[in-house]
Structures are given as C-alpha cells and as structure tokens.
Amino acid sequence: MTVISSTKDVGALTLTFVAEFAAPVDRVWQVWADPRKLERWWGPPTWPATFDRYDFKPGGAVRYHMTGPDGTKARGWWAITDIDEPSRLEFDDGFAGDDGEPVDPEDVGHVVVTLEAAGPGTRMTTVNVFRSAEQMERLLEMGQEEGMRQAMGQIDAILAD
Amino acid sequence: MVVDSGVADADRVFHALADATRRDILTRVIRSGMSVSELARLYPMSFAAVQKHVVVLERAALVSKTRRGREQIVRGEVEALRRVARLLDGYERLWRHRAAAIEEILEEEQ
Numbered sequence: 634m635t636v637i638s639s640t641k642d643v644g645a646l647t648l649t650f651v652a653e654f655a656a657p658v659d660r661v662w663q664v665w666a667d668p669r670k671l672e673r674w675w676g677p678p679t680w681p682a683t684f685d686r687y688d689f690k691p692g693g694a695v696r697y698h699m700t701g702p703d704g705t706k707a708r709g710w711w712a713i714t715d716i717d718e719p720s721r722l723e724f725d726d727g728f729a730g731d732d733g734e735p736v737d738p739e740d741v742g743h744v745v746v747t748l749e750a751a752g753p754g755t756r757m758t759t760v761n762v763f764r765s766a767e768q769m770e771r772l773l774e775m776g777q778e779e780g781m782r783q784a785m786g787q788i789d790a791i792l793a794d
Numbered sequence: 795m796v797v798d799s800g801v802a803d804a805d806r807v808f809h810a811l812a813d814a815t816r817r818d819i820l821t822r823v824i825r826s827g828m829s830v831s832e833l834a835r836l837y838p839m840s841f842a843a844v845q846k847h848v849v850v851l852e853r854a855a856l857v858s859k860t861r862r863g864r865e866q867i868v869r870g871e872v873e874a875l876r877r878v879a880r881l882l883d884g885y886e887r888l889w890r891h892r893a894a895a896i897e898e899i900l901e902e903e904q
Binding site: 634636639641643644645646648650652654655656660661664670673674675677678757759761763764770773 | 808811812817820821875878879881882883884885886888889890891892893894895896897898899900903
C-alpha cells in the first residue's frame with residue numbers, strides 16, 4: 634500500500650485521501666461491499682466496527698457500532714446515496730443514538746469512494762466532506778487516544794525485545 | 795464541560811464556513827483587516843446582510859472586530875483556521891490507519 638496524496642481544504646472542510654493497493658479493483662471493491670471485511674478496517678484503532686445492517690445498494694440503509702476497549706459502544710449509520718460497482722460508492726455517514734437510529738439526519742459527513750485500475754493494482758480515492766464538527770471530533774478522540782496508547786504499547790514491545 | 799464547549803465552538807466554525815460569501819470575507823480579512831463598509835462594497839447585498847455574515851464569523855471566533863474611529867475593522871483569526879486544519883490532520887491519520895488495515899486484508903487473501 635502506498636499513500637499517494639492527502640489533500641486538505643480547510644475552507645471547504647474536505648479531506649481527499651489517495652492510496653494505491655497491490656490488488657485488482659474487484660478485490661479492493663470487496664473490502665467495501667463485504668461487511669465482514671469492512672468491519673475489520675473501518676473503526677479507529679482499538680474500536681472495531683460491527684455492521685448490524687448492510688443494504689449495499691443505492692438508497693440502502695446501513696447501521697453499525699464500534700466497540701471500545703472498555704466495551705463502550707459508539708453507534709453510526711450510513712445512507713448509501715450512489716453505487717456504481719466496482720468503481721464508485723457514495724454515502725452519508727452520521728452518529729446514531731443507543732437505539733441505533735440517526736441522532737440528527739442532517740448532521741452527516743459525505744464520503745465519495747472511487748476505485749480505478751493503476752497498473753496491476755488499484756488506486757482508491759476517498760473524498761470526505763464534513764458538515765459536523767461533533768462527528769469529526771468524536772471519532773478523532775476515539776482514534777487518537779487509543780491510537781496513542783497502542784503506539785506506546787508498540788514502542789514498549791520493541792524496547793522489550 | 796470543556797470538551798462540550800469545544801465541540802460547540804467547532805460547530806460554529808463549521809456553520810460559518812458553510813457559506814461562500816463568508817469564506818470569501820474570511821480569505822480577504824486574513825490577508826489584511828477591512829472595515830465592514832469596505833467589505834459591504836464588495837458584495838451585491840446590503841450593508842446589513844454583510845454585517846450579519848461578519849457576526850456569524852465573529853461568533854465562530856474566525857474573525858475579530860476592533861474599533862478605529864467610527865469604523866469597525868474586521869480581522870481574520872488564523873488560530874481558528876489552524877484548529878480546522880488539525881481536525882483534518884486527524885482524519886488523515888485515521889485514513890492512513892484504515893489503508894494499512896485494508897492492505898492486511900488484501901494480503902491475507904492472496
């Protein structure tokens with residue numbers, strides 16, 4: 634995997650992340666299309682995701698939760714706005730309440746995923762447009778705190794060798 | 795709680811940046827301070843409408859106003875924009891983590 638670029642537009646609250654994988658487009662598409670694969674990488678560090686509902690089709694509803702190290706559950710939802718298999722996926726992503734349903738349907742980030750062949754591999758571009766600071770900060774707090782702890786743990790492991 | 799007020803502040807920043815005119819005002823006053831009346835001449839809208847946009851930016855702490863004689867000078871607050879940039883940096887780290895996890899899955903399958 635190679636990170637090709639990461640572009641931030643502060644005024645437009647947009648992050649464009651481009652990476653290449655050494656696998657054909659169809660196989661990279663499966664890490665999105667197959668919820669059992671998706672839940673292995675979607676959550677921030679040490680917050681694995683579980684997809685409880687996954688209607689992978691345009692207009693489809695998705696419900697998921699992420700479980701923290703102490704068992705805390707953070708629930709989220711997607712509304713899939715467009716799918717063009719195997720090259721394009723668009724969805725809105727928001728936080729959900731304890732009942733699993735959207736806290737505020739307007740409080741969402743929009744994600745556009747594009748897959749294209751790059752030689753024998755695949756270039757994946759994800760454009761994240763944020764409308765909600767709450768969602769952004771909450772997810773980052775989860776990832777950073779645990780990610781830092783994990784990184785420290787890895788350093789400890791290296792030093793113990 | 796400090797965390798809650800931080801989130802509320804960030805929400806005001808996001809709301810403030812969601813409008814093209816406000817982004818344009820911000821871009822100009824980051825470069826150099828301008829009075830509200832100078833800004834009002836730049837846009838096809840009333841002085842009151844421009845004033846309202848400035849108030850939204852001010853509530854989000856993206857600009858500050860200082861009095862100079864009878865004029866109010868609007869200046870951009872670079873630190874508030876840095877905060878948005880830091881949030882986007884955090885998302886970049888999250889995507890790097892995700893891309894590495896995707897690679898692991900793809901490698902297992904081979």
